[in-house]
Amino acid sequence: MAVVTPRVFVSHLSGIAVFDPNGDQVGRLRDLVALLRVGARPPRLLGLVVEVISRRRIFLPMTRVTGVESGQVITTGVINMRRFEQRASETLVFGELLDRRVRLVDTGEEVTVLDIGITQLPARRDWEIDKVFVRRGKGGPLRRKGETLTVEWSAVTGFSREEHGQGAENLLATFEQLRPADLAGVLHHLSPKRRAEVAAALDDDRLADVLEELPEDDQIEIIGKLKDERAADVLEAMDPDDAADLLSELPEEEKERLLTLMRPEEAADVRRLMAYEERTAGGLMTTEPIVLRPDATVADALARVRDPDLSPALAAQVYVCRPPDETPTGKYLGLVHFQRLLRDPPFTLVSSIVDTDLPALPPDTPLPEVTSYLAAYNMVAAPVVDESGALLGAVTVDDVLDHLLPEDWREAELHRAPPPGLAGVRAHEEAGDGR
Incomplete structure (x- = not known):
């Protein structure tokens, strides 16, 4: 009786959870690493790129994968937390193979790669790419444009050459929920x-x-x-x-x-x-806070706060100003926090509940003073008003944090050290990564 080996198409693996032998989540799968081989031999799957809790990306050898099923990856053994660095001989399946244009060996017809099938070799922990799901372009009289089919890896050619103008439709589809x-x-x-x-x-x-x-x-x-x-x-x-x-x-x-x-x-x-100077209230502010006229109601304000495109900091309060209500506005009258909006009847005018006691910031307020202001008043955003009393914008806490952190914090965030709970595996890093 023939041995049935599992096959998985990689589009189903993007972002799935990766667990260690104890059932604790290690991270999420972000890509697969393959080694292309000479001729028509199917590529060997070397391992997975896993994003751990700290957003560091590590390499997990396929020899330590015990199962790929039910929307999760199960691993065994010690996990090496060293940051993943792609080697010259390696190919990323999501990043480099999806959307590639290749040719069918039999007909020479150009097709686009939509998905990749991987399978585990019998009686071993090795995996390889064996299937390619492709879409035809313009076909012959009996082939309609856009027809899809699944073929053996050996039935296509062109993966090893560099391609210019490679699409990204299917790669993005695997990450659309991110x-x-x-x-x-x-x-x-x-x-x-x-x-x-x-x-x-x-x-x-x-x-x-x-x-x-x-x-x-x-x-x-x-x-x-x-x-x-x-x-x-x-x-x-x-x-x-x-x-x-x-x-x-x-x-x-x-x-x-x-x-x-x-x-x-x-x-x-x-x-x-x-x-404005970069590290001042004017240089930090956004010019698109929620601005309402005095005759607007609580219902009007809540409708604006519900806008899903607003950041939580900008949605935390509305600013009441005389016309015009685009920045720079007419005279700034004060603000209303969304918690107050929730406590008053919908027909209440915002002008009757506006907070006029909270001072506004001049645009030349330096960053340390902006930080102290937000901390002193327990605010997540602050109004910025010019000498004439017009609202220029609002400084939000996320923009303040951007400028308080080191300039390279975004890049460092992508490569930072593992969290304390995973630090113990560092003692085993010398075990090697299996590549």
Whole structure:
């Protein structure tokens, strides 16, 4: 009787939990590492790239994987917590094989890789890639465009050559549920070529969210590889303060070119922010807080607070101002915290419950004073008001933290040491990683 070996398609593995022999979660699977071999021999699967709780990415050899089933990976033995570094001979399955254009050996027809099938060899812990799920492009008279089929690895060719203009549709599909900070981690660990291709495939809003979570060098690299019109659209989709920070790092000529391509009202907000010193309330603030007129009701305020695109810090309070209600506004009257909004009837006018006692910050307030203000008043955001009494924007605690942490904190976050609960495995690092 033939031995049935398990087969798994990798699209089902993205982000699944990885557990140690005691049933404790080690982290989540972010990619698979393969070794391409000469000729038509199926690639050997070397191991998994696992993101542990600290967001460090480690290598887990396939020889220590005892099971891939029921939406989880079970491991055995000691886990090496050394940070994963891709070697020249290695290929990332998610990052480099999905969306690749290859050719069918029999017909020479070009097809696109949608998924990869892996299987465990009988009576061993070794795994290899044996199946490729592909989509045809333009076919013959009996083949409709977009037809899909599953073929043996040996039935396709072209995986070993470098491909320019590789798509990213299926790679992104495997990570579509990731938060922007986690997707930023994925991009950070891709090659520059693949990072640019994935960035090009993201829509403007998603790319804007991800850029805000990336280290400065990655931001500059990605925005520099976009066409100017697309780069301007992405900058418009970013929070104005983040867009201002990014543009400030670009050469003057490039910065002005992109600002000219942005919508005038969006560019005006960014230019205004860039006029302030970086480590002041004006340089830290966002120009898009929730602004309401005095005749707005609690119901109106709660409707604005519910906006899912708002950060928790910006949704924590509304600012009551006389018209115009776009920053810079008319006279700033005060703010209402969302907890107060929850305690009053929906028909109540916000002008009747506004907090007028909390002082506002001038735009030239230095960072240490902004920090003290938020701590003293237990606030997560603070209004910034100019000499005429107009609301210019709001400083949120997350932007303050960005500037209090070391400049390279985002990159360090991606490579920081394991948490205390996993530190004990360091004693076993010399055991090797099985590669």
